[in-house]
Structures are given as structure tokens and as C-alpha cells.
Amino acid sequence: MTLQHDALPRSVGRIRATLDRGGSVYGTGFLVTPTRVLTCAHCLRGPAEEKAAQGSISFTQARDASEVPFQVVFERFDPDVGLDIAVLELARQVEGTACLPLSGEDLAERPDWRSFGHPLSIERAPLWLGGTVDGSIARRAAGTDGWLLSLHVNGDPAPLEGLSGAPVLTERGVVGLVSHQLYRRVVPDGGGKPSVSPAFAKAFAVPTRLLQSIPSFLRSIAGSSRVFLAYRRKEPEATFVAELQRALQGAGHEAFVDLDIKVGEDWAQRIQTTLERADVFVPVLTPESLESQMLLQEVRIAYARWRQTGRPLLLPVRDPALEALPFEFDTYLGRLQYAPWRGEQDTPSAVRAIMAAIGHQAVEPSAPQAPAAPPSLPKADFQRIRMSAGALPPGDLFYLERPVDADAYDRMGSETFVLTMLSPSGFGKTSLALRLRQRCEDEGRPVLLINFRSFGRLPKDDGENRGYVTFLNDLARVFCKGLKLPLPTQPLESPMDFEEVLMMALEDMPRLVLILDGVDRVIERPYAEEFFSSIRSWIDAVHLSCSFVLCIATEPSDLMTDIARSPFNIDKGPIELDTFAPGDIAIVAERAGFRLGAAQVDLLHQATGGHPALTRQALAYVLAPGKGKPSAPPTSAEIRDRVAFLHEQCGSLTGPFSMSLKALLSRIGSIPPQLPDQPKLVSVMRKIVHNRTLSPAEARAAAALVTLGLVRAEGRPAPRFVALNLAYAQFFGALT
Structure with a gap:
């Protein structure tokens, strides 16, 4: 494999x-x-x-x-x-x-x-x-x-x-x-x-x-494996899976198929639990099975688990007639070597191939084998990766599925749901929100995405709560315009008025999904807690006919003092988007048409810390056309030299990240303190980089740096803050 x-x-x-x-x-x-x-x-x-x-x-x-x-x-x-x-x-x-x-x-x-x-x-x-x-x-x-x-x-x-x-x-x-x-x-x-x-x-x-x-x-390294068999519950796949299950059990392995679920058991929970315990995942891919949403969901869960833990081992069985897989299947399984199976005539050889792979997870057979050819690379597309800044629309080649994607799609399977997505800025919340909107549209489900970052300057409060009322009217206009509904005949005067607007919309649009991206931006206004509490009230009022997706960059505990009224801890709590692993950087580079060496990937990961947006910016620099050859890809020597230069100068104002670093400094320098005793964020960042002890006030301010994606918190309940990557450590460490 x-x-x-x-x-x-x-x-x-x-x-x-x-x-x-x-x-x-x-x-x-x-x-x-x-x-x-x-x-x-x-x-x-x-x-x-x-x-x-x-x-x-x-x-x-x-x-x-x-x-x-x-x-x-x-x-x-x-x-x-x-x-x-x-x-x-x-x-x-x-x-x-x-x-x-x-x-x-x-x-x-x-x-x-x-x-x-x-x-x-x-x-x-x-x-x-x-x-x-x-x-x-x-x-x-x-x-x-x-x-x-x-x-x-x-x-x-x-x-x-x-x-x-x-x-x-x-x-x-x-x-x-x-x-x-x-x-x-x-x-x-x-x-x-x-x-x-x-x-x-x-x-x-x-x-x-x-x-x-x-x-x-x-x-000394042998042992039985727990094998999950995922397939379409029809012939001829069912007979093949039954044969494979008998062979696995005869060799001492534990083989699971969903026929083993007892009457009265929670099917979805049993599947989830079994996949989390599985050592091996064997999906059977045929033209017919690729239409199964149940199989796709099992593949999502297995792939997400593998990305988190390295298990289960993914061993696809695939009809060779499938020249290409649908996009999502291809994302998860398209790069893997598979056991070919066309039908009954291939059952003995496919069973032997899977048994050999499982029985020799530690040692493959020593008989001469043709090495698996590395997947062919697409034509180099350095201009495309240069344009992949910001949110990536559905279908974008440089969007990388992560474990939280499968979790988000899983929660959307309910009739109604409340989903909170948490991650620092630039980690892909909006890109995932766009895919959730696309999923709703594909399923014929009414959906509206409201991006609070597009509101411009939020209304200030004049002491009589008029700022909040103005904000609610702005929100109602965006809501009605997005759903092509008539505007309210009278100005809104309270959160209850917006609740009436929402309930009227649901009369014509049951199962509406409302995606609120960047909703925690309101934290800079005095009416923030009242607004978050209002969202909770709206959820409670319409939870049987409306779903909510809340995208935030701030820890929920920092958004509200009254946790009982928080909308961000409903259901299973937030899903968190993480940084890219080194392997993710290699995959994005391959999608641009380049195969980087392991040492190069490691240096890029050190420089960016796996920050998704910064990673794409780094690859845009490294993989740009060769010098004096605007239409030609860079040579191996040019890529090697650029990676070394980027790693050395990633935090310099003369390096590849100079514009981003200047913009970042300007941004955090302009953020006003939320509390009277809160120090400036730049000074807190410098103390973190130099590994100095933070005062209680500085530790509270460091939470804003986590929100911005500049640092990460290690350990709880008293976290230690460290710079996310080498670029930020170099840049802020050199400031005076």
C-alpha cells in the first residue's frame, strides 16, 4: 500500500x-x-x-x-x-x-x-x-x-x-x-x-x-485486527463481502458489517463507535456503490479518524473500470493503491490481496512486485495557486478536506441542528461555510449565509441601546434581501421583532439553514452579550424548523459571561478547525503540479506552522514561474533555493511574507483594549516570543492573539502561549 x-x-x-x-x-x-x-x-x-x-x-x-x-x-x-x-x-x-x-x-x-x-x-x-x-x-x-x-x-x-x-x-x-x-x-x-x-x-x-x-x-508483531467492511448492501458486492468476512474471521480477525447491528440499536452511533475502534477500513467501490450516501458517510468518518490518528488503515477494493471517482470519494481515497474487483471472477484474488495487506501490516510479502506508480501530477498551475487567497469556493482545487468537514456534514444530516465552528482567522471557516451552503442547495434546502465582516463599521451604542436597534435593522435588511423577502413595514425596535421576521420567513421556508459567519465580530460593541443571548432565544423559539451555523474565532467562554444563555455550546459543542499537517502541505503542492521533498515540506511547515492561508502564500512564492520564464515552471534547484530563503527570511520585512506581516502588525496595533487594564497586543506578543512570564492581564489579552491565529495555547487550565510559527516568532522577536 x-x-x-x-x-x-x-x-x-x-x-x-x-x-x-x-x-x-x-x-x-x-x-x-x-x-x-x-x-x-x-x-x-x-x-x-x-x-x-x-x-x-x-x-x-x-x-x-x-x-x-x-x-x-x-x-x-x-x-x-x-x-x-x-x-x-x-x-x-x-x-x-x-x-x-x-x-x-x-x-x-x-x-x-x-x-x-x-x-x-x-x-x-x-x-x-x-x-x-x-x-x-x-x-x-x-x-x-x-x-x-x-x-x-x-x-x-x-x-x-x-x-x-x-x-x-x-x-x-x-x-x-x-x-x-x-x-x-x-x-x-x-x-x-x-x-x-x-x-x-x-x-x-x-x-x-x-x-x-x-x-x-x-x-512478536503479529496480532488480530478489527476490520470494518463498507459496501452497498446488494449483489454482487454482498456475496463478495461475505466471502471476505469469512476469510478474515478464519484468520482470527474481527470483521464488522452493519448486518451485525442488533434490532433496537442506534445504527449511526454503532457505526461511529465501530469505526473509531477499527484498525482497518475496507470500502468496496463500484459504479453503483458510489451513489450510496451511507457508504460516503462511512468513508468520511474513516478518513477523518485516519487524519487524526493514523488509523484505520485504508484498503479500498475498487472496480478498475472506474477511471475517476466522484470528487469527495477521490479526495479521500483516490490516491491509494487498491485491490481490483470486477465481480465474482475476481473474488479469490481480491480476498487474497486484502488478507495479505491486513496480515502483513508490518511486513509485506518479499516476492518481487511491481512498485505502485506514484499518482500522476496535474499540469503545473502556479497562477491558480497565487489566486487561492481568502475563502476558497466549492470545487476549488486547493481546498483541503479535513476531519472537521466530515463532522460538519454528519451534523447536517439531522432535520434541524445547531453547529458552531471555531478557529482563528485564516483557518478556513468561511471556505467550509461555503461548502455547507452548497450542500444545502444541492439537497434543495433553503439556506442563507450572512457574513458579518461585510457589515462595515458596526453601529455604536449611544447609551439608550439605539446602536443595537440600528444593528438589528441592518441585520433584518440583509436577511430579507438574501432570501428575497419583503422588508419589514415598520422599523425593528427589539430582538423580539427580528424573531417575528424569522418566524414569518419559516412559514414559506421550513428547514431553513442560517449560516452566520464572523458573528463574534460584534464583541467589539457593548451590546455583544445581548445580541448573543438573542441568538440563543431565536434558536430556542424556532429550533423545530430552522438550523443555525455559527462561525467564530473567539472561545465561547470569552464571548459571554452567562454560559447558560450562550448559543455556542448547544448540541455537541463547537468543532475546531486546525492547522495543516506536513502531509497536507505536500498534497496542496501536488495539486499545483509539484512534488516537494520531505525536507522541503518540513521547512515550509516550520515557517508557516501549518497556517492554511500562510501555507498557500508560501507555496505561491516557492512554486512561482522560473526567473525570466513567465510561462515555465520553476526548476528543482529554484524550488530548493526558494524554500531555503523563505525559511531563513520568513519573519523579515524583506522576505516573502513582508506584506502580510506589515498588514498583521497594523491590524493588531489598531485593535482597542477590551478592558481598561488590558495591555497592547503587540507588547504581549513580544513577551510570548521571548518566553517571558505574562501577567494575568497579559494572559487575558493573549486570548485575542489566539483568535487572530498568531499564537496557540498549550495546556489547561493555565495555558502556556507560544508563537504559531517561525515567521511570527522571527518578526515579533525583532521588534523593538
Whole structure:
């Protein structure tokens, strides 16, 4: 199966093992099952070959980055035959991690590989690496080979200490482990006793294919899987799925189909719960099944779960006659290798393919296989990505589906609903709101999107609440004009008057969906809490015939003091839009017609922090036409140089983000304090960047910086604020 890029950082951990005689040794390891880690055996031994008494591992890029104890369940340390491996059993599963498949490929035939791990000389992790294969080294005692590698970071020699156990990757999975640094004998000029010197950034890698001949190793990583089978409940798919289910259960796996749901059970909740527990998701895609909304919803949930945790493994079964998938199916599954199935004649081969993929999630068969061709790239379209600023309309190539999209569509499935979307500015709320509007229109459901950012300057209050009344009349005009309704005959005087306007509209438009984007902008006016309380009253009054989508950038607790009257905590609470993962950046670049290297993606992610709008701006700079060639794509060398320059100058007023940074500074400098003792936001941002302690008033002000997408809050209830990305850290850190 094709390796899923954005699962990689969550797969690798830093190992710390404590020796019997005191002291610690360090290394790198990676998950091959949810609780089993593969590493090098010597990472658990001291200089005198003493074994570690205990140890722990930390997955620094997962949501849970705490130290997790482990015990050794398999170890083989025999340098003479090229074996240096160990399997660790974690004390618990770690939230937000992912598993890597092992491949039996010969790396000598695949020079396009990469690695990443936790070198001791660099605190942040993981560190992405590339390099070259310099040949193989024969271990003649066993007739096996290992690989000689040169590891580099952005072209510079990599620090090797601590990288033992790091995976060596191709697009199909892990083909080897970085084992140890190589040494060469040096004879002094004029003779004398030879000395031993480290080879220049050379490492020996243990091939994964050697492990397949060790039954005890295979048993140490084996286990049953929970498999969810998603299909159209008609023939011939039903017979195929029944055959696949029998084969899975016969091999000790747990195979779920919705026929297993008992009478009286909540179908939707059972599907959701089962998918959240699934290790593997197998959708059966045929021309007929692609019309099933039930199948699409199951795919959405599985894809959202995979994006969050790296599980379940996505193994599509697909009719090869489908040259292209519908847009949403293609977004989730179009890039994945699949098991072909046309009908009954293909059932045996498709069952074998799925069984092999599930049974060998850790190790693929070593028989020669044609490598999966990487997906073809679209024609380079650098002008299109330059225009992808702001909200992206439905169908835009550069809009990236995220887990919250599936959650939002799921909530829209109810007859009426209340959905709050929360994220900082520039994270894609309006783009998702446009897609929710499109979904309503496609379903024939009346819908109106009101963007409060288009209201201009909001009316001020004159002390007699006239500002609020003026605002309500403005809102009523926008509401009636958007729905092509007659304006009220008399000016509105209270929120109850707007409620009457809303109820009259619902007489002709039942099931109306009202999307209020940027509604928290009203917080800058004294009547903000009264308005938010009015929205709650309107919801309570018309909840049986009207749905609401509320898009906000401010934490609900900061919008209202009376939480009981808040409209933002109804139903399941807000869904939150997050930053892009490194893999998302790679996908957006591919949609522009370019395939970036792992090290380049990592540098761009550091510079932007995954900020969606800033990421598109960075790619527009990096992927612009070559110098002096307005219609030609940039060369690989130009892309490499631009990425390096952007990373170095991302926070400079002479760098690629200069205009955005100036506009940002002007914007936050013009935001007035909400409280008398609230300090200026620029000064608070500078203190955060310089890691200085914030006063209580400054900590309250920092919440506004979270809303603006400048910082993120880590930990609760007393959060620590950190700059979202390198660009903001550099820029505000240099201000005086």
C-alpha cells in the first residue's frame, strides 16, 4: 500500500533506556502496531554490552508526547550476520500516533528514500533526512547484505548519534533501519599504529527483508485486527463481502458489517463507535456503490479518524473500470493503491490481496512486485495557486478536506441542528461555510449565509441601546434581501421583532439553514452579550424548523459571561478547525503540479506552522514561474533555493511574507483594549516570543492573539502561549 505521508511524524519516538549500572542510552524507534515499537537492539545496551533495566519512549509529534514505559518482547543482536533489532511492548496505546508498514523492497533499486529520527544533538524532533545509497555490505557469515547510507539534512551531513532505529522509507513503507555509524581505519603518514575514525556521515542499515525469515520476530508483531467492511448492501458486492468476512474471521480477525447491528440499536452511533475502534477500513467501490450516501458517510468518518490518528488503515477494493471517482470519494481515497474487483471472477484474488495487506501490516510479502506508480501530477498551475487567497469556493482545487468537514456534514444530516465552528482567522471557516451552503442547495434546502465582516463599521451604542436597534435593522435588511423577502413595514425596535421576521420567513421556508459567519465580530460593541443571548432565544423559539451555523474565532467562554444563555455550546459543542499537517502541505503542492521533498515540506511547515492561508502564500512564492520564464515552471534547484530563503527570511520585512506581516502588525496595533487594564497586543506578543512570564492581564489579552491565529495555547487550565510559527516568532522577536 502507498505510504500515507502525514502519518510519519506521529510514528517515530525518542527512546531513553536506563542501564543497570546507572546512566542512559538513547535511540529512535517507530510503531509497527498500536503498541509495538521496532528499534535497534544496541539502543538498549550500554558501552560494556550491559542491557537496559527499563526504559520509556516519547512520541514528540503526537498529541500525547509524554514518556511511555516499555518492555522488550523480542531482541536479536548479532552484528556478524547484520541483525540488530528489538521489539518493544508499550505499557499503553498513545493517543494521536500512527503505525508504519514494513516493506521487503531492495533499497539498492530504489534511490528515492528518506529517513527521520531523533539525533541527540538536536532537541526538536523528528528530523527529516535524505541521502544516497552508497552500496551494500556483505555479511558473509550469513550470506546477507546491509546497505551503506550517506545521510544528509538539506544537503549537509546529518548528526548520526541517536538516529539508531530510525526507519528508512520509500513510498511503500519501511525498507530498513538505521543501525550504526561506520568506521574506517586510518594509517598515519609515515606509518605507525592505525587508528579508527568515523566515516563521513555513513551509516549501516539493516534491511527489513531480513526480518521476514525470523518467525519469532513475526510473532512478536503479529496480532488480530478489527476490520470494518463498507459496501452497498446488494449483489454482487454482498456475496463478495461475505466471502471476505469469512476469510478474515478464519484468520482470527474481527470483521464488522452493519448486518451485525442488533434490532433496537442506534445504527449511526454503532457505526461511529465501530469505526473509531477499527484498525482497518475496507470500502468496496463500484459504479453503483458510489451513489450510496451511507457508504460516503462511512468513508468520511474513516478518513477523518485516519487524519487524526493514523488509523484505520485504508484498503479500498475498487472496480478498475472506474477511471475517476466522484470528487469527495477521490479526495479521500483516490490516491491509494487498491485491490481490483470486477465481480465474482475476481473474488479469490481480491480476498487474497486484502488478507495479505491486513496480515502483513508490518511486513509485506518479499516476492518481487511491481512498485505502485506514484499518482500522476496535474499540469503545473502556479497562477491558480497565487489566486487561492481568502475563502476558497466549492470545487476549488486547493481546498483541503479535513476531519472537521466530515463532522460538519454528519451534523447536517439531522432535520434541524445547531453547529458552531471555531478557529482563528485564516483557518478556513468561511471556505467550509461555503461548502455547507452548497450542500444545502444541492439537497434543495433553503439556506442563507450572512457574513458579518461585510457589515462595515458596526453601529455604536449611544447609551439608550439605539446602536443595537440600528444593528438589528441592518441585520433584518440583509436577511430579507438574501432570501428575497419583503422588508419589514415598520422599523425593528427589539430582538423580539427580528424573531417575528424569522418566524414569518419559516412559514414559506421550513428547514431553513442560517449560516452566520464572523458573528463574534460584534464583541467589539457593548451590546455583544445581548445580541448573543438573542441568538440563543431565536434558536430556542424556532429550533423545530430552522438550523443555525455559527462561525467564530473567539472561545465561547470569552464571548459571554452567562454560559447558560450562550448559543455556542448547544448540541455537541463547537468543532475546531486546525492547522495543516506536513502531509497536507505536500498534497496542496501536488495539486499545483509539484512534488516537494520531505525536507522541503518540513521547512515550509516550520515557517508557516501549518497556517492554511500562510501555507498557500508560501507555496505561491516557492512554486512561482522560473526567473525570466513567465510561462515555465520553476526548476528543482529554484524550488530548493526558494524554500531555503523563505525559511531563513520568513519573519523579515524583506522576505516573502513582508506584506502580510506589515498588514498583521497594523491590524493588531489598531485593535482597542477590551478592558481598561488590558495591555497592547503587540507588547504581549513580544513577551510570548521571548518566553517571558505574562501577567494575568497579559494572559487575558493573549486570548485575542489566539483568535487572530498568531499564537496557540498549550495546556489547561493555565495555558502556556507560544508563537504559531517561525515567521511570527522571527518578526515579533525583532521588534523593538
